[in-house]
Amino acid sequence: MNNSALIVVDMVYDFTNPEGLVYYPQNKLILPKIKQVIDYCRNKDMLIIFLQHCYRKGKFDKNLINMRPNCIEGSGGEMIDPVLEVDEKKDYVIKKRRYSGFFGTDLDLVLxxxxxxxxxxVGTKTNCCIRATVTDAYYLDYKPIVIRECVATNSDVVNEVHLTDIEKYxxxxxxxxxxxxxLEKGDL
Structure with missing residues (x-):
């Protein structure tokens, strides 16, 4: 059995589509690379988990006080980008309301x-959701591995700073x- 899982963070319409509420062009650029990684991992029978940023419609959430509303349940903005093709029989889709995929979800239990x-x-917002998920994975004794070409945020400089910290710490x-x-050598 493969002891590695691919975690795809927040590649949802509001982040990846030019019509999305918090779209960044960098997210659109990484989509085909993430698709390539997903396809490769599927061929290796690796567990694939999609984290889906999603706020409840009409309900209070403190995250929405200081940011533009986005990824609201039922708006379509929370839907995983269709380029990535979720396999509903094998893949997990885990909704989250905070930066870390572990906070308030069953991600740790699934793993x-x-x-x-x-x-x-892989996925979006290296400085927020990627970083928080990596940090919590580390603290929960998982080995985090980030694929450089498959993460992004709205600034290339900020992206690189956080990748440097992730690798160092x-x-x-x-x-x-x-x-x-x-993967080919069986090192993962």
């Missing part, structure tokens, strides 16, 4: 039930080529 040791993380940052090579 433990599937005997996962390595969390391969919490886990690994690898290229797609390195990731594919390690």
């Amino acid at each position: 433990r039930e599937n005997h996962i040791a390595n969390t391969v993380i 919490f886990g690994e940052v690898v290229s797609m080529e390195e990731f594919f090579g390690r």
Whole structure:
């Protein structure tokens, strides 16, 4: 059994589509790369988990006080970008309301039930959701691995600063080529 899982963070309409409420062009650019990684991982029978940023419609959420409303349940903005093709029979979709995919969700339970040791993380908002999910994965004794070409935020400089910190303090940052090579060798 594979002890690694691919975690796709918040690749939802509001972030990835030019009509989305918090769209950044960088998110659209990483979509095909994430799709390529998902397809590769599926061929290797790796567990795939989609984290879906989603706020309840008409309900208070303190995150929405200081930011533009986005990813509201039922708006379509919370829907995973269709380019990524969720396999409803095998993949998990976990809704979240905070930056970390672990906070207030059953992500840790799903990973433990599937005997996962390595969390391969891709998706959006390197400075918020990626960083928080990586940090919590590290504190929960998973090995976080971030694929460099498959994460983004609204600033390339901010993206690089957070990748540097992630690599220094919490886990690994690898290229797609390195990731594919390690999968082929059975190193993940």
